[in-house]
Amino acid sequence: MLAPLDIDGIVITADALLTQRAFAEHLVEDRKAHYHFTVKGNQKTLLDDLQYYFQNDNDSTYATETNHGHGRIETRRIWVTTQLNGYLDFPYVGQAFMIERQVIQKKSGKTSCETAYGITSQAECDATAIDILRTNRNHWCIENSCHYILDWSYDEDRCRIRTQHGPENISRIRRFAIGVIKAISARGVTETMRDLTMNVRLVFDYLKMTKNSLGSH
Secondary structure, eight states: OOTTSOOTTOEEEEOGGGOOHHHHHIIIIISOOEEEEEEOGGGHHHHHHHHHHHHTOSOSEEEEEEEEETTEEEEEEEEEESTTTTTSSSTTOOEEEEEEEEEEETTTOOEEEEEEEEEESOOTTTOOHHHHHHHHHHHHHHHHHHHHHHHHHHOGGGOOOOSTTHHHHHHHHHHHHHHHHHHHOSSOHHHHHHHHHHOHHHHHHHHTOSTTOOSOO
16 A cells, blocks of 8 residues: 555554564665554564563653543653663664553543553654654544444444454455545545445446446545
8 A cells, every 4th residue: 555655754653463573674674764653462572571661661751742622631641762772673663652541531520541552763853752642643543533434334343254364354445445435425434335335336436347437426
């Protein structure tokens, strides 16, 4: 997907699925881009190292940001370090970080808190702690929006495809379909999908698979 894009100097954000050494090397060495990766259990040694460091560290750079909206108060705190750059078994680490997200529901007063870990190839001179925090927040704004559509329109969370590359492949197909709809339709994804379900001809029109496909929708 990135092949046709000019990403020189761009920060590419990714969830844990794509936190892979080969992908990091490709971005930095071949595409001259930066990565911003979330670290989870699929990179257990890396995650353990980050957790141990930040749970016992007092020297990290610290920043915080609070947002109000959608009936909640959201506070994000980040701790960033360069002390692990030469230690972590991962290419081109410029900074490692831990983010704590606290959400207070205004109406009920209920509080939730979650912690996430990550790494970026951006050095201190390229990105401050607040820069990294905002990059992370922007990634999840997009991810959560896409996930909501996938779950609402495809009931993806209850999908029973589990083996081999099946989950990744079906998710890519669904995201591709959503991308096509967003690029062409002036209406919402759910409404457009409902129309497509009831009119197979429209599916061919969207994919422009017939000679007399409609030009607009």
